[in-house]
Amino acid sequence: MNQPTNPSDRNRLSRRALIAGAGGAVAAGVFAANGGIASARRPSLARSAARAAGRPRSGDKPTLKQWYHGYGEEGVQEAVEGYAAAYEEATVEVEWFPADYDSALSSALLTDDGPDVFEMGNGPNIDMILSGQVVPLDGVLGDAESDFNERMINRLTYDGHLWAVPQIIDMYFLVYRKSLLADAGLEVPTTMDELVAAADALTTDSRKGLFLGNDGGIGPLGGMVLWSAGADYLTDDGAFGFDNDSVYASFGKLRELYQSDSLLLGAPADWSAPDAFLADLTAIQLTGLWTFPQLLDSEFGDDFDVMPWPALDASTGVPSVPVGAFSSTVSSKTADAEVAKAFVKWLWVDETEYQTDFATSYGFHIPARTSLAEAADVLQDGPAATALKLYQDNAFTQIPILWTPVADTAYSDARTRIIAEGADPAEEIAAVKAIADEELARIAAGETASTAPATTG
Amino acid sequence: MAGPPARSLKRRILGPQNNNMWFWVFVGPFALGIVVFALAPIVWSVVLSLYEARNTITPTRFVGLANYGDMLSDPEFRSSLYTFVAFAAFIVPLTFIFALGLALLVNRAGVAKAFFRSVFFVPVACSYVVASLIWKMSIFNGLPGGAANTVMRLVGFDSRAWLSKPHPPLYWIVIVTERLWLQVGFYMLLFLAGLQRIPVNLYEAASVDGASRGWQTLRFITLPQLRATSAAVLVLLLINAFQAFDEFYNLLSNPGAGTYPPYGRPPLVYLYYIALGRQQDFGHGSAGAVLLTLLIAIFTLAQGRLLGFGKRGSYG
Numbered sequence: 001m002n003q004p005t006n007p008s009d010r011n012r013l014s015r016r017a018l019i020a021g022a023g024g025a026v027a028a029g030v031f032a033a034n035g036g037i038a039s040a041r042r043p044s045l046a047r048s049a050a051r052a053a054g055r056p057r058s059g060d061k062p063t064l065k066q067w068y069h070g071y072g073e074e075g076v077q078e079a080v081e082g083y084a085a086a087y088e089e090a091t092v093e094v095e096w097f098p099a100d101y102d103s104a105l106s107s108a109l110l111t112d113d114g115p116d117v118f119e120m121g122n123g124p125n126i127d128m129i130l131s132g133q134v135v136p137l138d139g140v141l142g143d144a145e146s147d148f149n150e151r152m153i154n155r156l157t158y159d160g161h162l163w164a165v166p167q168i169i170d171m172y173f174l175v176y177r178k179s180l181l182a183d184a185g186l187e188v189p190t191t192m193d194e195l196v197a198a199a200d201a202l203t204t205d206s207r208k209g210l211f212l213g214n215d216g217g218i219g220p221l222g223g224m225v226l227w228s229a230g231a232d233y234l235t236d237d238g239a240f241g242f243d244n245d246s247v248y249a250s251f252g253k254l255r256e257l258y259q260s261d262s263l264l265l266g267a268p269a270d271w272s273a274p275d276a277f278l279a280d281l282t283a284i285q286l287t288g289l290w291t292f293p294q295l296l297d298s299e300f301g302d303d304f305d306v307m308p309w310p311a312l313d314a315s316t317g318v319p320s321v322p323v324g325a326f327s328s329t330v331s332s333k334t335a336d337a338e339v340a341k342a343f344v345k346w347l348w349v350d351e352t353e354y355q356t357d358f359a360t361s362y363g364f365h366i367p368a369r370t371s372l373a374e375a376a377d378v379l380q381d382g383p384a385a386t387a388l389k390l391y392q393d394n395a396f397t398q399i400p401i402l403w404t405p406v407a408d409t410a411y412s413d414a415r416t417r418i419i420a421e422g423a424d425p426a427e428e429i430a431a432v433k434a435i436a437d438e439e440l441a442r443i444a445a446g447e448t449a450s451t452a453p454a455t456t457g
Numbered sequence: 458m459a460g461p462p463a464r465s466l467k468r469r470i471l472g473p474q475n476n477n478m479w480f481w482v483f484v485g486p487f488a489l490g491i492v493v494f495a496l497a498p499i500v501w502s503v504v505l506s507l508y509e510a511r512n513t514i515t516p517t518r519f520v521g522l523a524n525y526g527d528m529l530s531d532p533e534f535r536s537s538l539y540t541f542v543a544f545a546a547f548i549v550p551l552t553f554i555f556a557l558g559l560a561l562l563v564n565r566a567g568v569a570k571a572f573f574r575s576v577f578f579v580p581v582a583c584s585y586v587v588a589s590l591i592w593k594m595s596i597f598n599g600l601p602g603g604a605a606n607t608v609m610r611l612v613g614f615d616s617r618a619w620l621s622k623p624h625p626p627l628y629w630i631v632i633v634t635e636r637l638w639l640q641v642g643f644y645m646l647l648f649l650a651g652l653q654r655i656p657v658n659l660y661e662a663a664s665v666d667g668a669s670r671g672w673q674t675l676r677f678i679t680l681p682q683l684r685a686t687s688a689a690v691l692v693l694l695l696i697n698a699f700q701a702f703d704e705f706y707n708l709l710s711n712p713g714a715g716t717y718p719p720y721g722r723p724p725l726v727y728l729y730y731i732a733l734g735r736q737q738d739f740g741h742g743s744a745g746a747v748l749l750t751l752l753i754a755i756f757t758l759a760q761g762r763l764l765g766f767g768k769r770g771s772y773g
Contacts, residue, residue, distance in 0.1 A: 102735075103733055106512075106733070106737055109512075110512075110513065110514050125735065127511050127512050127736075127737060127738075128512055128737075130511075131511055131512040131513055133512055213711060213713070213714070214599070214618075214620065214621050214711070215621060215711050215716070215718065216621060218711075218716065218718070219711035219713065219714025219715070219716035220711075220713065220714040222714075264599075265599045265618035265621035265622070266597075266598050266599015266600065266603070266618035266619060266620060266621050267598065267599065267600065268594040268595070268598050268600070269594075270711065270712075270713055271713060272712075272713035281600070404736075405734070405735035405736040405737075406736055406738075408735075409730060409736070412714075412716040412717075413533065413718075413719040416623075416718040416719055416720065417719065420622060420623050420624075420718070420720075421623055421624065421720070
């Protein structure tokens with residue numbers, strides 16, 4: 001029986017035609033890159049078609065359950081269902097969770113009814129890996145490995161195995177009103193002192209200078225306060241990394257901001273939404289790439305740009321933006337890990353058109369593959385181009401894989417005590433270090449106790 | 458001899474007029490539900506509390522009472538218990554006084570009695586999550602235009618960030634007022650029921666004996682007669698305070714960053730982050746839950762002893 005033309009094939013063709021058309025309109029270099037990807041894809045398409053032709057009929061196809069958290073943007077659900085329907089090697093059932101995805105997922109992974117393939121922010125955590133809930137995805141990236149952001153792949157690798165494939169890159173940064181800075185005669189702040197001064201200078205009766213979240217940035221700034229001081233959660237060899245004076249000084253700047261009158265606190269919507277910035281309640285706001293559609297669409301659409309979190313001072317630390325990736329993972333309870341892995345490879349490594357579509361057609365994300373990010377139309381100019389540059393130059397992955405949730409809770413508690421309650425940073429961070437060291441020891445012990453290859457199923 | 462004993466066994470099982478059978482027909486489904494959805498999870502969490510159970514509910518590594526030791530020596534768990542004490546110290550007496558006061562007023566209302574009863578009871582139907590959003594986003598937001606800040610400025614104070622700063626701990630005002638608004642109607646109803654069970658002839662006798670209608674009647678007739686209701690209300694209020702979760706979580710957590718401040722963190726919120734949040738540590742979480750259950754049981758029994766709850770069933 002010959003392979004019939006099914007509707008999903010037509011879908012794919014029209015998508016391809018669409019992208020080819022769009023490609024023609026952009027610069028020649030980008031066009032070449034597009035052509036490069038398309039031609040690189042052709043053999044794999046031919047292979048998969050040949051495989052499909054030789055396969056038993058669709059009734060015998062294995063079934064995969066794929067879970068997504070509810071992306072807020074219109075059309076994403078239909079899009080991912082479309083990708084799933086276009087997969088020929090297995091029947092993929094998409095489940096979509098408008099709310100409470102994390103707890104639904106963690107409960108389901110304890111049972112046999114959970115998903116085969118699912119996404120998680122920055123992949124599975126270390127305890128999920130050590131307890132064998134997920135299988136390694138070694139070899140899934142294939143030749144494309146060098147096309148993925150290296151830091152992100154390192155973040156998703158543990159014990160020499162890759163545990164998830166990044167789907168899209170998200171990041172956060174400071175958004176600012178260009179005209180307000182210009183009117184106040186300010187340059188874009190590059191040090192913490194300049195940021196504190198700018199926040200103060202931009203504060204008026206009706207508008208604050210800076211919005212870092214209703215908790216004063218205690219939640220979201222965990223990484224930035226360290227990178228700003230030239231430190232990180234862990235050192236390169238995996239030891240606790242931030243008990244030094246520069247970090248204490250960096251915390252001192254946040255405390256200074258918290259006590260100043262220039263920080264917006266108690267806004268109706270928190271930092272992850274652009275509302276405070278759009279309602280003109282603040283001149284500078286910490287927020288994420290996902291707010292770009294609303295920002296570009298607003299009255300400040302031509303008047304904003306983005307900047308990284310500044311370095312502590314001219315000689316210490318670097319500017320930083322935290323990046324994270326919803327990443328696709330395979331459950332160890334799946335019937336046949338190879339089938340699930342093949343699907344992950346197909347959707348998140350091979351099908352570059354779907355990846356670009358997923359990242360840029362609905363909300364606003366950076367495609368995980370560098371070549372796609374550089375080719376994406378929407379990332380070519382304006383604040384989006386600045387954001388892409390920040391991603392290339394200043395990106396830090398949010399939390400290292402060895403930084404466990406227990407250590408992270410201890411650290412966020414310490415941040416509250418230092419920034420909001422004025423506790424001594426050296427003392428608080430020493431307490432975090434004690435807990436983090438225990439956790440690191442626990443993981444090192446778990447590494448030898450539960451061997452990762454035993455979980456490959 | 459073979460026939461009659463079999464019959465009588467069947468008879469005995471079914472009971473007179475098949476009473477036993479009907480008992481199980483009616484009670485069975487609920488009993489089964491309690492076993493499956495309440496007892497089994499409780500037993501299982503006691504089992505889990507004795508194991509190292511990270512990211513699994515079928516653990517294999519028995520650790521004895523180590524999880525209990527860890528929880529009892531965990532300063533954050535102990536501090537969450539202090540948070541509970543602080544919360545209970547506000548919410549229990551406040552709800553009690555407001556509920557009793559409202560019940561006395563509504564009971565005396567000459568006109569529109571049904572209206573007043575409903576209007577104070579309506580908030581009970583509101584969800585904690587919805588109320589938290591309203592409290593956080595519109596009433597107690599930190600903007601000068603927020604409802605609470607508008608009032609503050611009218612009476613000559615600066616506007617402030619109610620939920621964002623631990624010093625001074627204004628977040629307690631937000632949390633306590635929300636719960637008060639949500640639960641006072643329910644306890645008012647309990648007091649109303651108690652009030653209506655007080656025989657009128659007691660008031661008539663008191664009146665004949667020359668008791669004044671106000672304070673003396675309340676002090677010597679109404680309050681003693683409401684003793685059982687009061688005891689029940691206090692026990693329920695305390696248990697509910699122990700179980701506080703929704704308003705704290707929705708008012709104070711930072712969902713965008715997945716963090717929760719260590720101040721104002723009651724036991725259930727702390728255990729939620731350990732067991733059900735990112736940590737997925739069911740061993741420690743269950744040990745904490747068992748400890749919390751024991752505490753609630755001890756408090757309830759002690760309170761029952763002190764107040765005589767459940768001893769006598771007569772008036773009120």
